[in-house]
Amino acid sequence: MRKLALLFALALAVTGCSGGGNKVVPKTDLGDAGEVTDGAGDIEAPDARGPDGKGPDASDGTVGPDGQVEETGPDWTVGPDGETPPEELPCQPDCTGRDCGDDGCGGSCGSCIGPDVCGANGLCVPPPCQSSKDCPGDLVCNQAAGYCVECLGNEDCGDDAICGPDSKCVPVHKCASDKDCKEWDMVCDKALAYCVECLAHADCPETAFCKDSFCLPDVCEGGVQGCDGNVIGICLPEGSGWQTVQACGAIQYCEAGVCHDQVCPPGQAYCDGELAMQCDAIGKESAQIKDCEAAELHCVGGECLDLVCAPDAMFCSDSMTPALCGSDGMVFQPQAPCANGTYCFGGACVPWKCKPAAPVCNGNIVTLCNEVGSGPQPGGTDCTPAGQCCYSGECKPPAEEICDGVDNDCDAKVDEGCDADGDGWCASVKQVVGKPPVCPNGGGDCDDKVKETHPGQPDAPGDQVDNNCNGAVDEGLTCAGTCTGHTLDAYLCALELCYQAAPVTAAFSSPTGDNIETAWEAVAHFGNPANSLAPKAGASYGLLATGPATGTAHSTDLPGGTSIGDPYAKDGYQTFDNVEFKIVMKAPPGALGFSVDFIFMSVEYEEYIGTSFNDKFYIFLTGPTTTGGQKVVINSAACSNPNAYYDFIEPGTGEKRCYIAINTAFSEPCSNPTTNIGGTGFECGPPDSQHGSSTGWLTTKWPVAAGEQFELVFHIHDASDGIFDSEVILDRFQWLYGPFSAGTFPWAP
Template sequence: MRSVIVMLEERRLAGACLVLLAAGVMAFWGAACDGGGGGGEKDQVAADATEVEAACTPDCFGKECGSDGCGGTCGKCIDGWACNATGECKKMPACDIVQEIFCGHEVAGDTTDKKNRQQFYTCEAYEGKGPDQVYVFSPSQDDHVVATLTSPAADLDVLVTQAPCDEETCLAMGADTIELEVVGGKKYYFVVDGQMDVFGPFSLELECDSGCAPQCGGKVCGADGCGGSCGKCEGGMHCTVDGQCVEGPIPGCEESDIAGCGGCACEECVCAQDDYCCTTLWDAMCVQLCAGPCQGCSTAVCGDDTCDPGETCDSCVPDCGCQVPQVCFAGMCCASDCTGKECGSDGCGGECGGCPDGKKCNAQFQCVVGGGAGCEPSGTPGCGGCPCEACVCAMDPFCCDTQWDGLCVGECQDQCGGCGPKPCGNGTCEVEIGENCQTCAADCGCPEGQVCAAGKCCTPMCDGKECGDDACGGVCGACGAKELCVDGQCCLPACEGKQCGDNGCGGVCGQCGPGKECYEGICVGPGDFCIKAEPETVDFGAKKVGVFTTKTVKLSNCGVLPLMLMDVKIVPDVEGLTMDPMTVPQGGLVTQPGWEHEVVLFYMPSEPSPLDEAGKSIPFSSTLLVTTDVPQIAAATTLTGVALDEMCPIPAISVEEPGEVEPGTVLHLDGSGSSSQGGAITKYEWSVVQPDGSFAQFVPSAGAAKPMFDAKVVGTYVFTLSVTDAAGKAACLPASAEVVVIPPSSVYVELVWSTPGDPDPVTAPGSDLDLHVFHPWSTGPDIDGDGKPDPWFNPTFDCWKKNENPDWGKLADGNDDPVLLFSDSDGWGPEAVTLLPENGIYGVGVHAWDDGGFVQSGAQVRVHVYGKLVFESALVSLKELDLWDVCRIEWPSGKVVPVAADDKGTPKVTPGYVNPAYVP
């Protein structure tokens, strides 16, 4: 874990205990750290520091790598991949651009442990076998640039390329320096590399002939490069590196998957404290440094008339200058105070006056006779051998090594008995002169059981608490390094081997990303756990009582994680239906991914199935259920069959075409395989459940042994066959078969409609609705009067019944042209267009060409993209010559956007729409 080094001001405060945290070690500075014989403030600071360090909950929600926010990681990426700002492992680019470099800018780097991303450079046939680092330079104007490389510990070289990570665009190479003429607005990539596997630390500096000229061309905000400003941003916007006011995150204030922050305002400050940020990855810790000590997440610009956080009267006089009579002292506006003072400091770096000859300024800022040496500040070390010198310098060497300042004077009087009587220690707590339990414990000390907090005595509230706030600015105790303080008690999070779930301390060990759930501490998604039973249905058919039959069900672990079987059973129980006990897996069996096993089913009924009111046998329906130790993961196979005293005719269906076919496939159904013990099959009865909008019929009839069926509408067709034998015995159970019609292309647009009052939507004349699909280039006369060209009826770019196969894509290449598959002029459809689109926005419409004398029809449009139904309109009522503008199809996204006449979603229908070129 990298540490943030907190730099403390070298000068110390008397009587204070300061703590420095670095690399997990605490160092203490100040007299109070060792005073009092019992650790005192030093122990308190240590407890505070431990409490702060402990109060952190790892956050790995949706992350597979990167920081967990508490100094740990959410995982590591494999070699050649890197963690991006959202915690995903992404393949690394060909090389790593460490950061941006500028004129007059010097960067420090190190190729040790870096990758050898670039090797064979075209300039001077240079072969860089060592690790390399890359810096980008974007000059604002034409310039002469000198790059100087310093690498005392390794023989490194500097090269310049025109393209990132591209050795073949090499412009120049030098062992120590490169001189280069650059063109403003272009980018140049400076590469530090080494031959013969050489690597080591280096510094790279750029000097430009242009010197420092304010650069505000095209910029509306940000620094001008010479310490000034090009303007400020308003309304919560922030200034980008290229000087534009934009909304969104401030550069450097969000995690990144590359080193550095692209020359953001805080980059140099952050990387000076933590070079990992500019050599490896700009992670969450770099963001904290940018937002904290480096003040890089503020939109403050000096000269914008606003004294923003991070600006002071020292650093930005135009915005933060002090009003008279105040003066700027130590970065703050200060009002001098000489009330009751004859001499000494005015509190703002000035003096309240001097003492006449023979008098000295004492610690109470009064001129007194014989005040003695050491009782006033001086600009030199020591006090010339004054009585308190040895005492003061023993506890504060600064006074004798560097300067005898006001702090030394106070120590002389308060701790060493110099300068005459001292107010503190006289036995009286003199509040009027600023004494309290903090400034003068000798006179104002707190009674037993209380502590001094902010100058006041306070009773700590720690009954029953191991840790946490004591209500007096301290803590009740310190937890271990990995423990958390929860409601005053120390708790060790239990997250070993867990990705998610309760950590036992009121928090979580991590959170799972979108689409995943936490199961026993592991993030799992769809398919991670999977158990399958095949086939989905086992039909024993019609079986005579006493006849033994077997069927097999295959079980398999179809996931990527082990899964424990809890139970395999038949529910509900069925008379005569059992499992072979030798094939039933025992509960508690842990199956590995890829595991397979067959369960054998026995069916031998001893009594016939019950009858319904019509006297027909009622088939049984049961389930082979497989449960696992993951409650939501189970598998099931439906079990059916019927038991008979005597056998019925058995229908059988075969389909010549496969289970999935394209629209318009004529299916050849065959029931001639049906059989009966009572004689020949004399009667066939076919039925079908077909998709909405399909009104196809069996040809020649539903009573034929081998009928045909034209399946045009996309969807699932379920065919059922019942038969009767020569003895008049009907089948006890029908047979069924399923065929699925799937779209044949990237985009498939389908129109179906129905016409109330039309008694024969298949063979007799009826309404004629036309499907239109137009190309992005389609234009025509403005018939709807909206002031824009209409796309309908274009002779080239509108596909409909008068233009069934236009040439839209490559000339004479029919593979990329639309095709009107079906055109129905006297029924209820369907009509369909298949399309392999180019990039652009296509449109869909429906025109009511002829109502067939039935006044109106209800139309519905469906759009399939890559076989998936992505749009299905409601039923829209159309009268003759109505034109319905249905939707737009955006490609390549595949998004379908309905067209509406208003913000309520009313369909856009134009009545009486007639194109002069195509009059019905």
């Protein structure tokens, strides 16, 4: 009887399924089930008793009106076709691109090490912060970035480490020679007396450059033309960044070092007839969003709307006709059709980007210009498989690279080797077609390794260089009178200022009222003839000192005068023996800035480093355009020991900086001076009170506006007393006509 009853129940269940719903089959213990044979096979029927053996078991469902248990759990069902669906696949964990967090199945992709936390993207990131109080342990808050770091400056690392570019403390290894640093694959910064990763780019791997004594990964491939955003640039030779060549136009995009016309409005939805389109971020290509016509709608502003056009807006009713939409968006007024050579784009007539049906290049693919003239047609012939490149609408074999804005040699680079120094002039040995983006000034650069040498550059005096590439060296350089002695004309000549745009005014003065007749002089050479103080240009240079400028005794208080404060010093000490050379001049047309060479020497070395006896040399610039009429110190440098002494903190970077004095990182320690200043009285030697050292030769470069009249002041003073003098040699003032980096740097030819 039990088998027949169960068979009847199963028959009812199957019959119920045929009515359009899924009847849940009871799930009970099959241990003592009977068997029913129906000719198709054996079915094991579940026991209909409850746990107590007296009735139906509702533990896995509910008891229906017919006394049968109806399954309510999700275990399995019989579908309309009488089949049971396959079992659900087990969860597959996925940690692709994740270091931490949920794997999608309730498990973990890993844990972060140390103080790092798991970010929303599944990557380990530093703890977020708004204040250093938010940071765990010894970490501090980089408020600009919004996360905790190990250090922001050397002061966060203690005495035996410095703060690296990745905001992590790097151990310091003391040194006196490069030999002391080889164990760590480093070099010795003798001024700081510890090992560093680099002092020059040559100390770094080929794929890195040197910045602030650390090797950083190249930003780009040196000398290669590419794109920096929407600007064509030449990567600097060391790979540290881009030298701007040309900004692409407002309706262009930059790709592979070439400006291309946009084919659609970047990042916007727009209409191509009744097709709603979405343009990519740079305006290179677009994708269809929706066919509005198929939906019996109209495309307006990239959307399918029940309107003809955007109310009161100009649009293109077709590829040749601008139109003004009515205020209700249902009617429009066609305007005059576009003239030959133009097409309608964005509601206005714009010039063809190519001639309709003419062969054109779409990257390295030969195709035809579309019928409107707005750009290349899709498809075409790819020149790449044949080892050729597309040029003027044809696949052509690789040829010698010339300077024409085209990849002639099929190496995916454009105009490489045309302008190695990045001054905007192509090398004279290269063929130049027109004025391509790499050299908008044209060709004719006779020394493409030096930015200051190119056509139109003023000839520098006495440097034996054809600066303007006209085939003549130092032509026509004459100066009224001699370039040595104690006259204003001689001093201007010594700085090469007589060869430049003539200064409007020039004068010596003392803000402290001292008698400065002995404090300046134009000389052919200072010190021993064999030392490192030969003029950098011309046959002489200018001396400016806080005591007698010539001779070898340098501990003299200039006659007369008083003391005044220094508004640029944070220590509050008084200054003495202030001496200034002030010139007012006008930048010539085309000038981008100027440079001046100098070397600072002082008897304050080395016993007074980090003290109030910190004589300083300032270069002040005041210009209505360049400085907004403010008096600005333009020569400063990194400090030799910023934890012990610094003059100011650079806004934006937080770097501790020093003005040119004995505390700069350029200062040469007497343990290993690299610049021979013998015979000046400032050279190293015992006793310290009668000798000193120098910064070595430096160059300050600074921008000014072409045609701007500005004031330039060379200022030197004693600090806290009028003895233990300091002196500066000034030489080679010159205008800069090509791109340059502003600041103060070790002298280079």
